[in-house]
Amino acid sequence: MKTFNDTSESDRLNQTAASSESQNVYLTISSPGLLDTLTFRPIPRQKPGVGEVEIEVSATGLNFKEVLLALGLVPVPNDFNFKFGLECVGKITALGEGVESLAIGDEVIAFGTSCFSRFITTSAQLVASKPAHLSLEEAATIPVAFVTAYYALIKLGKLRQGERILIHSAAGGVGMAAVQIAQWIGAEIFATAGNDEKREFLRSLGIQQVMDSRSLTFADEVMKRTEGKGVDVVLNSLGGEFIAKSLAVLGRYGRFLEIGQRDILNNSQLGLQPFEKRLSFFAIQVEPELPNFSELWREVVKHFNNKNFTPLPHQVFPISEIVRAFEYMTAAKHIGKIVISWQDKREVEVEKNNVLTSPSPQFFAKALPIKFIENGLLPSEGINVFRRILESKLPQVLVSTRDLTTLIARHNSDSILSFSETGEKANLSQAIHPRPELSNAYIPPLNELEETIANIWQKFLGVKQVGIYDNFFELGGHSLLATQVIAQMRLAIKMDLPLSILFDAPTIAEISQYIEKIRLTTKKFQAPINTELDDRMEIEL
Ligand SMILES: NC(=O)c1ccc[n+]([C@@H]2O[C@H](COP(=O)([O-])OP(=O)(O)OC[C@H]3O[C@@H](n4cnc5c(N)ncnc54)[C@H](OP(=O)(O)O)[C@@H]3O)[C@@H](O)[C@H]2O)c1
Numbered sequence: 001m002k003t004f005n006d007t008s009e010s011d012r013l014n015q016t017a018a019s020s021e022s023q024n025v026y027l028t029i030s031s032p033g034l035l036d037t038l039t040f041r042p043i044p045r046q047k048p049g050v051g052e053v054e055i056e057v058s059a060t061g062l063n064f065k066e067v068l069l070a071l072g073l074v075p076v077p078n079d080f081n082f083k084f085g086l087e088c089v090g091k092i093t094a095l096g097e098g099v100e101s102l103a104i105g106d107e108v109i110a111f112g113t114s115c116f117s118r119f120i121t122t123s124a125q126l127v128a129s130k131p132a133h134l135s136l137e138e139a140a141t142i143p144v145a146f147v148t149a150y151y152a153l154i155k156l157g158k159l160r161q162g163e164r165i166l167i168h169s170a171a172g173g174v175g176m177a178a179v180q181i182a183q184w185i186g187a188e189i190f191a192t193a194g195n196d197e198k199r200e201f202l203r204s205l206g207i208q209q210v211m212d213s214r215s216l217t218f219a220d221e222v223m224k225r226t227e228g229k230g231v232d233v234v235l236n237s238l239g240g241e242f243i244a245k246s247l248a249v250l251g252r253y254g255r256f257l258e259i260g261q262r263d264i265l266n267n268s269q270l271g272l273q274p275f276e277k278r279l280s281f282f283a284i285q286v287e288p289e290l291p292n293f294s295e296l297w298r299e300v301v302k303h304f305n306n307k308n309f310t311p312l313p314h315q316v317f318p319i320s321e322i323v324r325a326f327e328y329m330t331a332a333k334h335i336g337k338i339v340i341s342w343q344d345k346r347e348v349e350v351e352k353n354n355v356l357t358s359p360s361p362q363f364f365a366k367a368l369p370i371k372f373i374e375n376g377l378l379p380s381e382g383i384n385v386f387r388r389i390l391e392s393k394l395p396q397v398l399v400s401t402r403d404l405t406t407l408i409a410r411h412n413s414d415s416i417l418s419f420s421e422t423g424e425k426a427n428l429s430q431a432i433h434p435r436p437e438l439s440n441a442y443i444p445p446l447n448e449l450e451e452t453i454a455n456i457w458q459k460f461l462g463v464k465q466v467g468i469y470d471n472f473f474e475l476g477g478h479s480l481l482a483t484q485v486i487a488q489m490r491l492a493i494k495m496d497l498p499l500s501i502l503f504d505a506p507t508i509a510e511i512s513q514y515i516e517k518i519r520l521t522t523k524k525f526q527a528p529i530n531t532e533l534d535d536r537m538e539i540e541l
Contacts, residue, residue: 025350027084027116027322033072033483033499035326038084039351043114046121048096053124055090055108059140059316060115062338063087063173067329072483073500085115087143089136090342092127099124109139109301111288116322118342125294128301138311141173141337145312146300148286149177152235152257153185155296156282161186163232166222166249168242169213171198173337174259176312178235179205184308190231192218194332195474196439201335213238214471214506219245230254239263239504247274247281256281262500312336319348331473435465438474442467445508449493449515453508456488468509472502495519 025040048054066084068074092106102108102124111126130139153159159182167178170191179202182189191202192213199210209225211218222231230251236243237260247256247270256279258264264283275281290296303309313336317325325338435442442465445451450468457466461475472482482502490497495515498504505511 023350024119025117025348026081026114028082029070029084032070032075035070035323035330035478038070038323038326040116040348041351043117045119048094048099048121050097051099051124052096052121053092053099053102053108053127054094054119054121055088055110055112055127056093056119057088057090057115057117057342058136059089059342060085060340061087061140061142061144061173062325062329062340063144064329067326068503070326071330071499071503073503083114083116085112085117085120087111087140088115088120089130089139090120093119096124102127102129107136107139109142111143111297116319116340118348123288126288126297128298131301131304133307134304134311137314137316137339137341140339141312141314142300142304143297144286145173145177145337146181146309147297148174148259148284149181149235150300150303151286151290151296152259152282152284153178153181153233156284157233157235157255157257159185159187159233162188164188164190164226164230164251165233165235166190166192166218166231166246167235168192168238168246169194170202170207171335172237173312174237175235176336177309179207180309180312184303187233190222190225197333198335216241216245219249222249226251233257236260240268243268244270244274247279250274250277250279252277254279257284258282259284261285314339316341318344320344327478330478432462432464435463435467435470436475438467438470440467440469443469443509447512449512450508452492453489453511456485456492457508460485460488466508468512469507472506477502 024043024045026043027038027040029035029038031037045054063086065074066086070084087110089107089109092102092104092108095102095104107130108127109130110120110122110128112120112122114120130136153165157165159165165178165182165187167175167182167189169175170179170189171193175191175193179189179191183206188209189207190209190211191207192211193199193202194213199212202210209222211221230249231254232251233255234246234250235257236246238246239260239262243258243263250256254277258281287293300309304311315328315334315336316339317328319340319342322340325340328334329338444465445454445468454466454468457472457475457477458464460481461472461477463475466475472485477485483499486497486499486501489501489511493515495518497511497515501511501514505514
């Protein structure tokens with residue numbers, strides 16, 4: 001298979017020219033944690049090999065896993081060519097040898113590895129004809145969400161008519177697909193979701209048992225509503241204590257379908273006692289390597305052709321607003337899928353200094369004299385930067401070859417200045433506004449630790465009062481702020497909090513609990529970062 005590295009150096013240099021509609025690009029991130037550094041870089045179109053096809057992409061589905069990667073909560077593989085995009089819809093533009101079931105011009109839905117591209121080349125096994133009655137954007141809601149839910153519920157969970165299923169975060173992509181499949185089967189659905197709007201939406205679909213996905217009270221509610229019998233199947237993507245609580249609501253011969261990866265990779269511990277009820281636990285990872293993946297994919301598409309399933313509700317963002325799409329999913333307010341449309345291809349801004357990211361020595365030899373002086377640091381400047389970083393006691397250091405003033409102006413983000421070399425505290429000039437209306441009541445900090453955290457949040461979020469049960473993201477927090485808030489919390493409490501803390505524990509009460517637990521167990525004021533997880537995680541489907 002031809003890769004980026006196989007292209008001639010002159011090809012590469014040509015790609016640094018301004019973007020044009022025919023130029024292929026891929027989406028990557030230069031600084032995970034800063035969504036603003038999501039960047040399109042040029043890449044040659046790849047002639048399809050045996051059994052492959054080339055697709056011109058029209059719409060791409062966004063997945064939560066990719067957002068976690070972009071936020072730096074799952075480490076981006078150590079690869080300067082890392083590419084986002086797991087699923088897309090488009091038109092076949094070239095066929096490799098041996099591909100007979102598809103033709104040039106066919107509209108198709110596909111799995112791929114770089115679907116935030118104008119053109120992708122992928123195995124024909126991962127491509128299916130788009131059902132004619134679906135629009136391009138509608139079809140883009142199907143692949144990952146439906147294949148995951150179908151494989152989990154039908155193939156592994158063997159969900160049957162009349163059985164009860166608990167679907168966590170049911171208003172999201174996989175969750176909504178699972179709701180449809182469960183309704184098609186004729187199962188009774190118990191659903192959770194993170195806010196009132198989502199819960200109302202789920203009720204509007206005829207689901208009567210709707211609960212909160214951010215509170216453990218769901219377990220008691222399920223047991224109460226089923227008169228102690230529990231459910232037959234659980235589809236879970238929530239972590240931590242939600243796993244044990246969700247296992248506990250399974251009745252005899254229940255099936256637990258785990259699609260979250262974090263606790264598995266983290267080697268979280270789980271008591272075996274619930275399995276006395278003859279439970280089954282399925283650790284699910286849907287990926288093309290899965291035996292019979294192609295058949296599974298075709299089976300799902302057949303259900304759309306037969307109109308058993310319909311596309312998911314979705315919100316479309318133009319490709320020029322890719323960062324906003326990632327931010328929108330970070331805030332977890334979406335219902336169904338987020339789809340990115342490539343209809344106006346001219347709007348893609350291609351990073352022009354991309355050559356600095358390609359480490360071929362021959363290439364550097366040619367490009368150094370011009371490009372490094374134009375866009376990069378001179379060796380003496382690099383040494384100077386390193387010296388200053390090593391001397392600095394700052395929690396975060398930002399080194400940029402770009403014009404930071406413009407960046408800051410663009411995002412109106414004075415907070416970037418908070419880690420300036422003066423070491424001054426946050427220079428947050430954003431307006432202080434009242435606490436937004438939230439579904440939970442305002443409960444003030446109850447101890448010194450909660451007070452410390454609340455002060456940091458108030459400063460960074462520009463919110464007058466932060467209650468201990470207020471969700472960071474509902475208060476207007478986003479990934480950019482999250483990384484900075486975590487840095488400040490680490491300093492204030494002298495503990496190495498993991499970067500994922502605000503996602504795992506988005507309220508002050510939860511974070512304080514976490515901190516107290518660590519303090520108790522370590523008896524020191526320092527918690528180890530779980531680097532084991534970081535090293536082992538990688539993006540798959
Ligand atoms: N194993 C597999 O093969 C596989 C395949 C696809 C997806 N997945 C997993 O399935 C889950 C759903 O994926 P998706 O792409 O369809 O995403 P999604 O459900 O559309 O969005 C993620 C949802 O997670 C919920 N959530 C819970 N805690 C959160 C937090 N602290 N911050 C932000 N959101 C939080 C939110 O829903 P509520 O607020 O309503 O709870 C949010 O809408 C993800 O965990 C994903 O990694 C696994």
